[in-house]
Amino acid sequence: MEADIAPVAALIADPSRATMLNALLGGRALAAGELARLSGVSPATASSHLAKLLEGGLVEAVRQGRHRYYRLAGHEVAEVLETLAGISRRTPVTSLRQSRQARLLAEARTCYDHLAGRAGVALLDGMRERGYLRHGELTDRGERVLADLGVDVAKARRSRRRFAPECLDWTERRAHLGGALGAAVTEALMAAGWLVRGRTPRAVVVTEEGREGLAATFACEEPAVGGRL
Amino acid sequence: MEADIAPVAALIADPSRATMLNALLGGRALAAGELARLSGVSPATASSHLAKLLEGGLVEAVRQGRHRYYRLAGHEVAEVLETLAGISRRTPVTSLRQSRQARLLAEARTCYDHLAGRAGVALLDGMRERGYLRHGELTDRGERVLADLGVDVAKARRSRRRFAPECLDWTERRAHLGGALGAAVTEALMAAGWLVRGRTPRAVVVTEEGREGLAATFACEEPAVGGRL
DNA sequence: GGGACCTTTCGGCCGGCGTCGAAGAGTGAA
DNA sequence: TTCACTCTTCGACGCCGGCCGAAAGGTCCC
Structure with a gap:
């Protein structure tokens, strides 16, 4: 009856995935390995996360040689992330x-x-x-x-x-x-x-x-x- | 350095909380008990959820007699929920x-x-x-x-x-x-x-x-x- | 073909969180 | 004061999901 927002929110709710999505807000497609490095998890974990984001329709994947590049699925996704950032607390700067x-x-x-x-x-x-x-x-x-x-x-x-x-x-x-x-x-x-x-x-x-x-x-x-x- | 979207997304990611937030999108303040009923959980569970939503700044609470009414914290929150609904799958109609x-x-x-x-x-x-x-x-x-x-x-x-x-x-x-x-x-x-x-x-x-x-x-x-x- | 590299799959571990019942705090009515 | 009602706190249980290492696809280059 309603649009089910919980599953999509759950995709964004994990810190590692959120970091990846945030990186993809740069607009460019990034390789799985790079996203793993950026979010600070192992390639195996990153792959699992990306599979979920893909399944959930938040990102798209393009194979290119032995790399697999991921990018946001569209500007609607970007808008959701930006709107969400608007009501989120800023992380205190540490370093x-x-x-x-x-x-x-x-x-x-x-x-x-x-x-x-x-x-x-x-x-x-x-x-x-x-x-x-x-x-x-x-x-x-x-x-x-x-x-x-x-x-x-x-x-x-x-x-x-x-x-x-x-x-x-x-x-x-x-x-x-x-x-x-x-x-x-x-x-x-x-x-x-x-x-x-x-x-x-x-x-x-x-x-x-x-x-x-x-x-x-x-x-x-x-x-x-x-x-x- | 960045706005931390994961915690807010986590608040929305739970099905019970998402149902409550959706109900509050009606614009009116609803009592804790009613939100419990709507989301199909016990009053104890609902109270725990509402405390988290309050802490996260997504809702505001007003005491009135022995009831405690909750409402969305502002139109920015409503906008996030609506935007999120835009990229979410519709739930199949069952009944x-x-x-x-x-x-x-x-x-x-x-x-x-x-x-x-x-x-x-x-x-x-x-x-x-x-x-x-x-x-x-x-x-x-x-x-x-x-x-x-x-x-x-x-x-x-x-x-x-x-x-x-x-x-x-x-x-x-x-x-x-x-x-x-x-x-x-x-x-x-x-x-x-x-x-x-x-x-x-x-x-x-x-x-x-x-x-x-x-x-x-x-x-x-x-x-x-x-x-x- | 052999080897280096990127990525995914699998299995197992572990922590976090949603869940409830029972009990406690606060309010209103009799 | 006493009872009924609403909501919150507490403690315990159970499960889902993120995490990694090891190993298995693919792909490119020599």
Whole structure:
């Protein structure tokens, strides 16, 4: 009669699996062994976990040579994880290394397929302040600017996904740009070299070029990422 | 460093607790004993579950006489549960009674504090078709119509909550009106007697008067609820 | 084919947690 | 005060599920 949320919640409820899912929120497919290493369990245990996540429809698997790559099953799954993060307590920072990583992630990270963190929030603010985006729709001006950046707006429109929804950012407690448009913009920024993926799963770094470009295009006074490190 | 989603997921992962949370999605506070009955466990077990949900910040408790009423801790929690329902498998219908209840809930139910189900989707569709709502904002016309219905739009705007976001409906797989405006509209429709709460936790019934009123105001061709039963 | 590597399956161990009945604390009515 | 009712705490039981090591598929490279 109802949708049975308990089984899905149980999949997320295990710390090892939660760590894996969180890593997959980076948007890229990761090999089973890497997920084992990240979550700190043996390959055997990780394999068992991944089989459950697969069975539960939270991840998809792709075989490639002797590796098996896993990725999130879709943006709906990513949204569930992000929403859940919004009502979860932050884990207290213990080590110096963690604190550095936390600062990096708060600065800029991916939220599955779009930009999040301070950079993501600033991007959305800038698009609004500059009149690119109004009431969840692109203005003519916004359409032109994004086209110049190489954003495939038409493709984003064709997607069945919501076009430009707000996505609540759990570090900033404010909204960043999500949905089909958020993904398209982020893709373009990566292609332009303004953003590059960091080492840890969800990390994103704004390049020097990107900092200038973002400031010029979106008037987000981008806090100096490099200076912080 | 990250938000720790596993503990919260673990709270939702137990079937008894999930049933309780689902019942609380009706938006009303329910007594501990009633939640025990609904989830089919002893009062002792239910009490233990509720203590955990309380500790985890998913519910709030209010003492009133010898009863202790529990309600969801906020709309963020409701959103998590709804999002989770969106990626969960539907439970196969077993009994006739369940099938009847399922039909009723698919027709109209509350999504914590706003209307969901076919009626909720039709309401949003109608508001758009009639030009009350465009790009997530009320038009002047929409503002007038809602004011006539007794909707406190100003209060909804003052709320820190998002104003008129889409809320994905897990029975219809389409959007209904959520957020501060969705809650305000639903409140007004209840006050006007167009909607009344049903017996089971999340059930809502469109009254005869409501059917006419909704059709006249929102042009939602409301499927005949009464005729179906 | 042989060897290194990645991943999965199997078996067994162990801890955590959901479950209940009984008893206790708090409230309301007579 | 006494009884009835609601809810919580306590202690004990039992089971589910995460964990690992060893061994078995596959895959790639030499």
